[in-house]
Amino acid sequence: MIGPTVADMALLMPELILVGVALILILAARRIRTGQVASTSTIFAAGAAALAAAGAASSGPTTGFGDMLVVDGYSQFFKLLIAATLVLVALLSAGRRDGQGVPRGEYFVLMLLAATGMMLAASATDLIPLYLCLELMTICSYALVGIRTERPPSNEAAIKYFLLGSFASALLLFGISLIYGLTGTTAYAGIAAALTGTASSDQPFVLVAVGLVAAGLAFKIAVVPFHTWAPDAYEGASAPVAGFLAAGSKAVGLAAAGRVFFVAFGAEAPVISIILVALAALSMVVGSIMVLPQTDMKRLLAYSSIAHAGYALLGLLAGTPEGVSATMTYAFFYVFMTLGAFGMLIALGARGETLDAFKGLAAQRPGAAALMLLFLLSLTGIPPTAGFAAKFAVIASAVAAGQITLAVVAVVCSVITAFVYMRVVVFMYMQESDLPVPAHFPAAVSAALALAALVTLVGGIFPGTVIAWAVSP
Amino acid sequence: MSDYVGIVTIFVLAAGITGLMVLLGSTLGKKNSTAVKLAPFECGKEPFALPIGNLAIKFYLTAILFILFDVEVVFLYPWAVIYRRLGVVGLVEMGVFLGVLVVGYIYVRDNGALEWR
Numbered sequence A: 001m002i003g004p005t006v007a008d009m010a011l012l013m014p015e016l017i018l019v020g021v022a023l024i025l026i027l028a029a030r031r032i033r034t035g036q037v038a039s040t041s042t043i044f045a046a047g048a049a050a051l052a053a054a055g056a057a058s059s060g061p062t063t064g065f066g067d068m069l070v071v072d073g074y075s076q077f078f079k080l081l082i083a084a085t086l087v088l089v090a091l092l093s094a095g096r097r098d099g100q101g102v103p104r105g106e107y108f109v110l111m112l113l114a115a116t117g118m119m120l121a122a123s124a125t126d127l128i129p130l131y132l133c134l135e136l137m138t139i140c141s142y143a144l145v146g147i148r149t150e151r152p153p154s155n156e157a158a159i160k161y162f163l164l165g166s167f168a169s170a171l172l173l174f175g176i177s178l179i180y181g182l183t184g185t186t187a188y189a190g191i192a193a194a195l196t197g198t199a200s201s202d203q204p205f206v207l208v209a210v211g212l213v214a215a216g217l218a219f220k221i222a223v224v225p226f227h228t229w230a231p232d233a234y235e236g237a238s239a240p241v242a243g244f245l246a247a248g249s250k251a252v253g254l255a256a257a258g259r260v261f262f263v264a265f266g267a268e269a270p271v272i273s274i275i276l277v278a279l280a281a282l283s284m285v286v287g288s289i290m291v292l293p294q295t296d297m298k299r300l301l302a303y304s305s306i307a308h309a310g311y312a313l314l315g316l317l318a319g320t321p322e323g324v325s326a327t328m329t330y331a332f333f334y335v336f337m338t339l340g341a342f343g344m345l346i347a348l349g350a351r352g353e354t355l356d357a358f359k360g361l362a363a364q365r366p367g368a369a370a371l372m373l374l375f376l377l378s379l380t381g382i383p384p385t386a387g388f389a390a391k392f393a394v395i396a397s398a399v400a401a402g403q404i405t406l407a408v409v410a411v412v413c414s415v416i417t418a419f420v421y422m423r424v425v426v427f428m429y430m431q432e433s434d435l436p437v438p439a440h441f442p443a444a445v446s447a448a449l450a451l452a453a454l455v456t457l458v459g460g461i462f463p464g465t466v467i468a469w470a471v472s473p
Numbered sequence B: 001m002s003d004y005v006g007i008v009t010i011f012v013l014a015a016g017i018t019g020l021m022v023l024l025g026s027t028l029g030k031k032n033s034t035a036v037k038l039a040p041f042e043c044g045k046e047p048f049a050l051p052i053g054n055l056a057i058k059f060y061l062t063a064i065l066f067i068l069f070d071v072e073v074v075f076l077y078p079w080a081v082i083y084r085r086l087g088v089v090g091l092v093e094m095g096v097f098l099g100v101l102v103v104g105y106i107y108v109r110d111n112g113a114l115e116w117r
Helices: A006-011 A013-028 A035-059 A073-094 A104-123 A127-145 A152-183 A188-196 A200-221 A229-236 A239-264 A266-290 A297-317 A321-347 A366-380 A386-400 A404-430 A443-461 A464-469 B002-028 B058-110
Strands: A062-064 A069-071
Touching: A006 A013, A006 A062, A013 A035, A013 A104, A013 B058, A035 A073, A035 A104, A069 A073, A069 A104, A073 A104, A073 A239, A073 A321, A073 A443, A104 A127, A104 A239, A127 A152, A127 A200, A127 A239, A152 A188, A152 A200, A152 A229, A188 A239, A188 A266, A200 A239, A200 A266, A200 A297, A229 A239, A229 A297, A239 A266, A239 A297, A239 A321, A266 A297, A266 A404, A297 A321, A297 A386, A297 A404, A321 A366, A321 A386, A321 A443, A321 A464, A366 A386, A366 A404, A366 A443, A386 A404, A386 A443
Parallel strands: none
Antiparallel strands: A062 A069
16 A cells, blocks of 8 residues: 555544645635634634544554554644744734734745644654655745745844754754665664664764754754744744744754654763753753844744743753653643743733833733733742742753752852843833833733633643653653 | 767768858858847846846846746656656645745736746
């Protein structure tokens, strides 16, 4: 039997739903007024995909398409996370008041297709589908960043993101070709088997190949020194798109890195560990220092996301199932807290996107200020928020792996970044402003903020529910 | 060696006929040369020009669309060679692939990208 079977296609149900809705929206784009229709159908598609993903993996890991894709607990975790990201971002986009120049149909089509790539990447157990899925995600992201064609900063951001992204894709592809040359396969299981018996003369090539693949994935997660695209891309993109990149791209990069490093390169654990220690340490330090002078909120959240990517990698470098689980927990909670912070930025759209927008917010809208406080506390990592639970899990896993110095660096960086987040709090609670404040937020934005706040708070009080659910591949 | 006689014959004939055509054209043909007639034929476009000045963007749009839909044919060729072995699954897959492309074509048409304005 050549080609996929019906059973193979059933594995792809969540992705097929997203692609199907995307195709319908493409057909509808110029035939109906797509404003609310596009956002509503995106939210329903994401919900249906989440249901399909939740129902799929109950019977244990199932492979399909000649062992190129697997549906297991690990992929299910990330598929649900991506569906949640899509719902939140669609809600935030739906409530935007300044989205006049954006073609709504195309905007949500690109988002749906990017989410499809993300979901498939979490399922991939072969480097070729992994590359294709990551490309699907990033090519849609380039267009999303530059979708406001009349805005020069948006175009500039898209070009920068595209150039650096293509370079990173080339690195990843070069790494994949070296791996294929060394092992004769691109399947994770085959690579793992072949690498355990490598001759010592091949060792330098293995190092280069592993390093190149790691660099390609590091770009998607935006860790130092592959982070330079993030602040520019986030600043030029609209806030929902920036949130989508910060939450989705990072989660998928971590998902792919978890599977590649843990399954395919399991035999090279010492090398992986050294690479990850360097990436994590650089990310935490550079991200934490660079975030200090930022006054544009999107740039601030971009550097914050770089520092958070460093923390998230702490779990992977242990190379244990518990460590991978800690990273998954981190990715999960980070999605909700960062989208909450971006959401608040969108809700206050009329006040601008700088730090000053938050001045005097507590006096004008105490509820909104309290929500922002919750997200900021979570980004800092203060109990009882999800950010604390996530940070605790990864730092504990770094300590368990014997990386005491790195754990200390992580804690010190947390303290440094606390200054930045608390400055926003000071602006909100201890300063006055006569900026106009929206009388009420759009219902969709309020819903997204409520969902993000709920997960941030409940996740902080009962982190065990997510940790138990985050099982490594 | 005799296998290649045919090829050599083709070469000789091709060179001979082409040479004859050029020779007849240059001796028997009328000659009223203008600058336009002397320019090498390049689809109506200036053959050599510095990349400065304005160019109609519609050429690029058409070229991009051509590449997009031309790649479809690249996939059709290998499929056509082995479609018997692929069976119904292959037929359905190619149908889905072409269906997605048709959606793209309808989108292109809806946006008026095929109108030469």
